Amino acid sequence: MLWYLKKYSVFFYTPTEALHMINKEIRLSGMLLENNIHKEPDGNVSFQVHDGITTINVLYNGKVPPMLQDGVVLRGTLSPEGIFIAYSMINKHDERYMPKNRT
Numbered sequence: 001m002l003w004y005l006k007k008y009s010v011f012f013y014t015p016t017e018a019l020h021m022i023n024k025e026i027r028l029s030g031m032l033l034e035n036n037i038h039k040e041p042d043g044n045v046s047f048q049v050h051d052g053i054t055t056i057n058v059l060y061n062g063k064v065p066p067m068l069q070d071g072v073v074l075r076g077t078l079s080p081e082g083i084f085i086a087y088s089m090i091n092k093h094d095e096r097y098m099p100k101n102r103t
Contacts, residue, residue: 014051018078028074028084030056037064049074049084060086 012029013021030049037047045060049072057073076086 015049015054016051017081018056018084019054019082022078022080023076028056028058028076028078028086029071030074031070031071056084057082058086060083060089062087062089065089065091068076 009011012027015028015030018026028049030051032049033055034066035047037045040046040059041043043061045062047058047060048055049055049058058072060076071091073090074084074086075088076084078084
């Protein structure tokens with residue numbers, strides 16, 4: 001039973017927890033730093049996520065979710081240089097989510 005739970009449970013790591021998970025595929029959950037999303041010339045998107053303690057640079061190649069503004073859940077790997085290379089990204093919000101201009 002414990003093997004089954006370990007194998008099929010979904011874990012999110014904070015940026016602080018992820019610092020020691022180099023080259024391991026994980027899900028990273030954090031808050032975006034404001035005004036920090038940059039489109040790179042090669043088509044990648046770079047930004048930073050934090051947990052209030054640690055900030056991690058992220059490089060993402062894919063479609064950016066609409067209304068991206070607060071928290072994200074990323075799937076990818078942390079490089080030895082400390083850059084999280086993400087291949088999947090979704091917004092993270094509570095059930096009362098409203099775009100900033102509608103609050």
